[in-house]
Amino acid sequence: MSVEPLLKVNGLTKMYGARIGCADVSFDLWPGEVLAIVGESGSGKTTLLSCLSTRLEATSGSVEYHMRDGAYRELSRLTEAERRFLMRTDWGFVHQNPADGLRMTVSAGANVGERLMAIGHRRYGEIREAASDWLSRVEISPTRIDDQPRAFSGGMRQRLQIARNLITGPRLVFMDEPTGGLDVSVQARLLDLVRGLVHDLGLSAIVVTHDLAVARLLSHRMMVMKDGHVIEQGLTDRVLDDPREPYTQLLVSSILQV
Numbered sequence: 030m031s032v033e034p035l036l037k038v039n040g041l042t043k044m045y046g047a048r049i050g051c052a053d054v055s056f057d058l059w060p061g062e063v064l065a066i067v068g069e070s071g072s073g074k075t076t077l078l079s080c081l082s083t084r085l086e087a088t089s090g091s092v093e094y095h096m097r098d099g100a101y102r103e104l105s106r107l108t109e110a111e112r113r114f115l116m117r118t119d120w121g122f123v124h125q126n127p128a129d130g131l132r133m134t135v136s137a138g139a140n141v142g143e144r145l146m147a148i149g150h151r152r153y154g155e156i157r158e159a160a161s162d163w164l165s166r167v168e169i170s171p172t173r174i175d176d177q178p179r180a181f182s183g184g185m186r187q188r189l190q191i192a193r194n195l196i197t198g199p200r201l202v203f204m205d206e207p208t209g210g211l212d213v214s215v216q217a218r219l220l221d222l223v224r225g226l227v228h229d230l231g232l233s234a235i236v237v238t239h240d241l242a243v244a245r246l247l248s249h250r251m252m253v254m255k256d257g258h259v260i261e262q263g264l265t266d267r268v269l270d271d272p273r274e275p276y277t278q279l280l281v282s283s284i285l286q287v
Contacts, residue, residue: 033095035060035201035233036081041090043080049257050076054090056252056262060200063227063234065248065265067241067280073257074237075205081235082122082203083112094201117147121194125206127186130193131178137164137189138174144197163192167222184215188222195226202227204236208243220246241281245269253277 034057043050051073058064066074079085081092083104093101097119107115116122124130131140141160142150150156161171167188169181178186187207194202207223208216224247227234236247244251245265252262253274261274272278 032060034058035062035095037091037093037095037101038081039091039093041077041080041092042088043076043085044088049073051080051254051257054252054259056259058201058233058235060233061231062250063232063236063248065236065238065244065251066254067238067244067251068254069239069280072254074254076257077254078203078205078235078237082120083107083116084122097200117144118197119200121197121199121202123187123190123194123202123204123207125209127178127183127190130190131186133179134177136175136177137169137181140178140189141192141196144193148197159196160192163196164189166226167192168218182215184211184219187211187219191223191226195230195232198230200233202232202234204234204238206238207236208238208240216243223247241269253280 036058038057039055041054042052054077056064066077068074076085080087087105092104094104094115096102104112122130132143138157138160141163142156145156145159157174161174164171164174169185169188169192178189181189208219211219220243226232227247234247236243238244248265250263251265251268252259253268253276254260255276261268261272261277268277269281272281
């Protein structure tokens with residue numbers, strides 16, 4: 030049985046008036062593959078992620094997603110209801126600031142269980158049990174299930190956000206600077222956790238990061254962006270160990286402030 034790309038991106042462009050957000054981006058994302066999008070601030074990587082995840086409407090180009098029924102759908106043609114259902118079930122989105130991806134005034138268990146309720150689960154005991162299991166998987170004690178996220182540290186909030194996203198068994202997760210704002214020791218622990226979960230669950234992921242160490246640890250393949258354009262892409266180790274473009278060489282040698 031031949032494997033089809035999960036996501037097919039062709040000529041994706043976003044303009045802000047005369048200013049380029051991202052321009053003519055094309056790539057395929059395969060099942061189980063992690064793609065890192067890297068570049069300095071203002072390179073277009075966050076705009077690209079927003080267009081791919083339908084949070085921002087592209088100016089031109091196409092993004093096709095391989096639905097569970099085997100058909101490809103052009104994401105810009107989905108109805109709002111279809112898009113919302115996709116984002117609640119088959120997709121996850123991990124924000125840089127966990128407060129943007131959590132409900133801070135309800136319990137940790139409710140944050141995780143809410144996604145299950147959105148896809149039709151109704152048995153309270155089963156939802157709570159699943160939430161407790163996922164808290165354990167992201168290294169949060171199940172005894173904290175009734176605590177609100179505002180009582181958690183930054184690293185715990187990020188792990189809670191990851192549990193909330195993964196409990197529905199998505200096939201594709203978007204991550205926007207997932208370790209941003211965390212101290213180095215917390216970053217390392219979180220990255221190790223994410224890498225393990227992505228591998229165990231066979232997830233595809235698109236990770237935006239300015240941190241090349243994050244890209245090396247998490248991704249199979251990477252794209253380097255500059256001024257809205259993809260200037261280099263390839264297997265992560267190849268790009269980082271043998272960068273071809275002068276800009277990528279500067280990034281790798283840490284001369285640029287990214």
